[in-house]
Amino acid sequence: MKKKQYVLIFFILSITWIFGTNYLLTLYAPSEFVAVIEHSKEVLYVLLAGWFFYFFISKMEELSASKEEEERLSTLINSMVDFVNFKDGEGRWIQANDFGLKLFDIENVDYRGKKDSELAEYSNYFSDALRYCEISDEEAWKAGGIISVEEVLPQPDGTTKTFDTIKVPLFNDDGSRQGLVIIGRDITERKNVENLLEESRQQYRSLFEYSPDIVSMLDLNGTITNLNPQFEKITGYSNDEYIGKNLADLIPDSHRHIVLDKVASVVENQCPQMFELELLHKNGKPLIFQSTTLPIIVNEKIAGIICNSRDVTELRQTEERLRRTDKLSVVGELSASVAHEIRNPLTSLKGLVQLLQMEDEKHQLYYQIMIDELNRINHIVSELLLLAKPQQIKYTEADLQVILHDVISLLKTEASLHNIQIEFQVHSHPVMIECEPNQLKQLFINILKNAIEASSAGDVVNITLESFDNKVTVVVKDQGVGISKELLERIGEPFYSSKEKGTGLGMTVSFKIVQSHNGTIKFRSEPYKGTEVIVQLPIKHADKMKRVETSVN
Numbered sequence: 216m217k218k219k220q221y222v223l224i225f226f227i228l229s230i231t232w233i234f235g236t237n238y239l240l241t242l243y244a245p246s247e248f249v250a251v252i253e254h255s256k257e258v259l260y261v262l263l264a265g266w267f268f269y270f271f272i273s274k275m276e277e278l279s280a281s282k283e284e285e286e287r288l289s290t291l292i293n294s295m296v297d298f299v300n301f302k303d304g305e306g307r308w309i310q311a312n313d314f315g316l317k318l319f320d321i322e323n324v325d326y327r328g329k330k331d332s333e334l335a336e337y338s339n340y341f342s343d344a345l346r347y348c349e350i351s352d353e354e355a356w357k358a359g360g361i362i363s364v365e366e367v368l369p370q371p372d373g374t375t376k377t378f379d380t381i382k383v384p385l386f387n388d389d390g391s392r393q394g395l396v397i398i399g400r401d402i403t404e405r406k407n408v409e410n411l412l413e414e415s416r417q418q419y420r421s422l423f424e425y426s427p428d429i430v431s432m433l434d435l436n437g438t439i440t441n442l443n444p445q446f447e448k449i450t451g452y453s454n455d456e457y458i459g460k461n462l463a464d465l466i467p468d469s470h471r472h473i474v475l476d477k478v479a480s481v482v483e484n485q486c487p488q489m490f491e492l493e494l495l496h497k498n499g500k501p502l503i504f505q506s507t508t509l510p511i512i513v514n515e516k517i518a519g520i521i522c523n524s525r526d527v528t529e530l531r532q533t534e535e536r537l538r539r540t541d542k543l544s545v546v547g548e549l550s551a552s553v554a555h556e557i558r559n560p561l562t563s564l565k566g567l568v569q570l571l572q573m574e575d576e577k578h579q580l581y582y583q584i585m586i587d588e589l590n591r592i593n594h595i596v597s598e599l600l601l602l603a604k605p606q607q608i609k610y611t612e613a614d615l616q617v618i619l620h621d622v623i624s625l626l627k628t629e630a631s632l633h634n635i636q637i638e639f640q641v642h643s644h645p646v647m648i649e650c651e652p653n654q655l656k657q658l659f660i661n662i663l664k665n666a667i668e669a670s671s672a673g674d675v676v677n678i679t680l681e682s683f684d685n686k687v688t689v690v691v692k693d694q695g696v697g698i699s700k701e702l703l704e705r706i707g708e709p710f711y712s713s714k715e716k717g718t719g720l721g722m723t724v725s726f727k728i729v730q731s732h733n734g735t736i737k738f739r740s741e742p743y744k745g746t747e748v749i750v751q752l753p754i755k756h757a758d759k760m761k762r763v764e765t766s767v768n
Contacts, residue, residue: 298399304392355382451497634672669695
């Protein structure tokens with residue numbers, strides 16, 4: 216259409232030039248110069264016409280190039296999966312790709328020259344989002360440079376889309392606003408993945424940090440890379456004391472070979488392994504852990520090892536107590552059937568020996584040996600009956616210091632014969648507890664007698680008594696030969712004794728007395744450094760305390 220207008224204008228101007236100049240020549244030009252002027256006029260016309268055609272063709276080429284550039288730009292931005300928008304300095308839309316038009320549901324709207332607030336009138340659901348774009352654009356203008364923002368766009372189906380939007384403000388040389396380029400990339404899927412990863416990370420962190428068990432992570436060389444907070448609570452060691460160290464340097468020699476073999480098996484076979492491990496608490500207390508090692512698989516390759524260790528110390532101690540109880544039960548049943556059968560002929564033998572002793576003065580030494588051995592058998596039978604026959608304990612209030620004084624007085628003579636001193640620190644006030652005094656005397660006689668027998672001439676046996684938190688603790692410490700670790704684990708087993716003539720029933724009876732008083736007995740010993748026996752008893756018996764509370768209520 217414009218081409219026809221340009222051609223029409225050219226024809227009008229040409230006719231006007233021809234007829235107008237000819238008319239002027241007839242009126243004003245001298246006759247002798249008419250021919251020269253006509254030729255000059257024709258040359259000038261040709262020059263003007265040529266310049267016009269050159270200018271026209273140049274503009275047409277520029278226009279064509281501009282259209283081609285615009286088409287290429289339009290093709291480029293429409294091929295992009297991002298939202299692309301060009302605005303002028305006033306915020307009016309100049310160019311937007313199909314993705315952006317579809318995004319705001321304005322595909323059939325003539326958007327050019329309109330602001331976001333004006334386009335909001337054509338989009339019911341996205342009107343608020345379009346109005347917010349003007350506020351966001353203003354922030355980019357004020358920033359004076361490129362800004363990046365995350366914008367959330369609600370969708371009609373109830374979901375949302377998140378865009379990472381870059382806004383580039385353009386300014387003229389005088390600082391006035393020239394235009395604004397907006398590019399928005401849909402990062403909804405990436406954000407969803409990031410949220411899933413963050414959720415997974417938090418779940419892993421909760422499992423790792425709040426697990427009641429110790430969770431440790433190792434690399435393929437067995438070096439500890441991480442420990443959860445439970446490690447410090449259970450072992451007393453800080454995480455920094457173990458992280459970065461190799462497992463082989465931390466495990467006791469007795470368990471090192473087994474643990475390292477299990478760890479190596481996890482790496483080689485990529486399958487879980489279970490084992491029990493014994494470690495020492497920072498205060499020296501032994502701890503038993505039931506551990507499970509699992510491979511950490513990343514991209515179908517083992518990247519490390521995770522180890523879950525549960526503290527089963529109390530469980531193993533309970534099992535040991537149950538085993539001891541079972542043994543005591545067996546011993547009790549055996550004792551019930553044997554003790555009475557032994558005691559009857561024993562009484563007859565002792566009576567006959569005493570009768571012979573009265574009548575035969577020549578063999579008094581032999582008779583005395585026989586009576587002593589019969590008394591020894593009778594003592595063993597008495598201990599067997601104590602294990603076999605359930606004792607009805609009648610708790611009475613007694614001063615524990617008096618009980619210990621009675622025991623010390625009883626054994627002081629024997630200790631003096633071996634040049635062994637017994638030291639007992641007396642409290643200024645009575646230490647009253649609910650107990651069966653005679654059984655406690657037997658308990659401390661057994662313990663103190665063992666201490667004396669283990670000591671050498673010149674040694675001292677110390678007895679200390681402390682009370683706190685409704686409990687009393689009696690510690691008997693000697694300087695004797697001590698007990699090996701292997702023997703220490705078997706103390707209290709029926710018929711097990713390290714003494715040449717011992718029956719093993721003394722400590723078994725002691726354990727039973729402590730158990731019947733709801734107390735605990737522990738042994739600490741090192742060979743040639745002495746032994747420490749710790750007996751802890753409640754001040755008030757639980758059953759009696761309940762009866763008192765009931766009567767008060």
